Amino acid sequence: MSDKSNAPSQCLGPNYRAEGEKPTATVSKKVRHDNVHVLPQTPQLIALLTMIRDHRTNRADFIFYSNRIIRLLVEEGLNHLPVIQQEITTPVGRHYNGVKFEGKICGVSIMRAGESMEQGLRDCCRSVRIGKILIQRDEETSQPRLFYEKLPEDIKDRWVLLLDPMLATGGSALMAVEVLRQKGVPEDRILFLNLIASPEGADNFAEKFPKVRIVTAFIDEGLDEKNYIVPGLGDFGDRFYTL
Template sequence: MSGSPISSNVRVLPTNNQVKALQTSLRNSSTRREDFIFCADRLSRLAVEEGLNLLPSSPTVVTTPTGSEYEGVQFSSRICGVSMMRSGEAMELALRDCCQSIRIGKLLIKRKNPDEEPTVFYAKLPPDAHERAVFLMHPLLDTGASLLKAVALLKERRVPESSIIILNLFSTDEGIRSILDVHPDVRILTTEIGTACPSHFGQIYFGAR
């Protein structure tokens, strides 16, 4: 990770031995597929849980079964998920585990040819996505080209830029800057900012190789 923060809108999951061990397994070429999936699901769960901390909340008081009052908090905005097909679908289980009955949309964005801009091939969003905080799930943020297209589409569907939270596992400094240069109010939650993303992630997770 770079020495100074890129933006106050970027949050990196606090690094500890558990997080580092999961990242190591996901980058290790000798990790078995079943172990890879297990580690990816665990790391995704940690990212989702940290992402929930970015949501606005308000104080609330509830009555406990013993009749006493407890001063707590409750989320003050509804949320939905949008996964970038196909690799983003690897993070859906973690989101469903943390957020019961959450609505999840899907975007398929890819290049027709390597030298062309990404194209939207499929877009299915919850009809009220513009009224919710949107967790945009994409494990790898490399150049940021696909996510730029995804954020632009969400804004076209009336989702406020400040309501978009990108949930990510591995990112590059270049990719993050490419997003924030165009969409400065988008928030990004990642577990690692490095020089390269593990491009094999989707292939191993979904058994494509």
């Protein structure tokens, strides 16, 4: 995880060119923690990530392609929730042994960039409750500081999908988990959904909270001297909301 070399490249799919070599693309770095889950590096995902990384992509397209990735993350996150058996009867009178989710869920976005992921969760889970946590860097100490939180009163009884598109050093995400723990949410009931992570941030988070599962689309090369994710995609909140 601490390797600073470039992420590996791989060939993408069997049918991308009628002639010549298959196209190659940089794929996510590998992880060594069992609680970090990276989305399959499919041609579709890499194409979507390429669009939102490109500095030429306008705001409307950035939002559209980001939302597609967010939907993939939410769907994968839901796969990690427990289910129980449920037998139903179909319209033709036959029995079917299926499953249903065990317990209630909610989303918690780390403001403001995390709010961009709320609609993707609502698209998959009807009437889902969503809480918010605002964490900003203290200018004097350069450390994350909690400014605001508004969470469902029964959050300790729910499975929590924590939402934040970028995981750089991990300071804000770590503090957000501490807030949830103080509200009585067990670590193993928290899933952190994230578009792009640095290896340093993912490593730090996974070691600090080994029972919290991270579902990310991509683990990048690393952090630069300013702790920006590289190659990254810039400031996600600015590109989603203002540019």
